[in-house]
Amino acid sequence: MNDDQLLRYSRHILLPQLDIKGQQKLLDAHVMIVGLGGLGSPVSTYLAAAGVGRLTLADDDVVELSNLQRQVVHSEAQIGNNKVNSAAERLKALNADVELSLIDRRLDKAGLFEATRDVDVLVDCSDNFATRFLLNEISQQQQLPLVSGAAIRFEGQVTVYDPRQPGRPCYRCLYEDKGELEETCSESGILAPILSVIGGIQAVETLKLLAGIGDSLAGRLLILDAFSMSWREIKMKQDPTCPVCNKTAE
Secondary structure (H helix, E strand, O other), X not given: OOHHHHHXXXXXXXXXXXXXXXXXXXXXXXXXXXXXXXXXXXXXXXXXXXXXOEEEEEOOOEOOXXXXXXOOOOOHHHOOOEHHHHHHHHHHHHOOOOEEEEEOOOOOHHHHXXXXXXXXXXXXXXXXXXXXXXXXXXXXXXXXOEEEEEEEEOEEEEEEEOOOOOOOOOHXXXXXXXXXXXXXXXXXXXXXXXXXXXXXXXXXXXXXXXXXXXXXXXXXXXXXXXXXXXXXEEEOOOOOOOXXXXXXXX
C-alpha cells in the first residue's frame, strides 16, 4: 500500500477491526455487481470509494431520464448510454485505481459461471426474479457469497446468502420459481432514498465479507418499512426440500 492509499483509506485503517490488513484485503478483492440501477448505484459507488480493487459491472440497459430520480451513479449527460459505461465513468472519476470490467449484455448461466470464476462476492442489484434465481444458482455452484437487496414503494429488504456456511438458506428457499409476474418500480413507484439505504447495507455486508469481519446477514432478512421508519428481522432456515442448496433434496 503506497502513501496515497494510506491517506485515502486512513479512516478505514483507523478502525481496529479493519486496520491495514483488512484494507489490503479490499484492495485485493474482486466483486461482481449485477444491475447498475437504483441499488447498483450506491453499491458500486461505495465499493469503489472503499477501495475494492476490481469491480465487474453487469447491466444490459441504457440510461433513461426516468432513471435519474433514484439511480444516482448516472447523470443527464449519460442519457442513452449503456449503464455500465455511464457508471464506469463516474467510478473512475471517484477512484482511478479501481479496475473495472464491464459487461453490457445479459449473460446466460454459462456466461455467468465463467464471469464469476475469480469473484469473491456477488452482489445482486437486479430487478427481476429470473435474474435473482439465476444468480442464486451461480452462488451455490461457485460457493460464492451473494448479497441480495430489493426495494419498492416505501419498502426494502436485504440479506446475505452464503453457501460456504452449512445449513444456511438460499434465495430459492424463500421464493418458489413459478415464473409469476412481479411488481416493478416503473409500475408501483419507489421513494428514491430507500434504494440508497438498502444499497448502503449491501455495500456494508460486502465489505465485511471481503475483510472477514463482523457477523454477516446470512440466515437473517432485514425488512424496512420506511413509511413508519421501522425495521424487522426475520430468521431464515434452509428449506429441506430446496432443489438448489439442499443436496439431500435431490
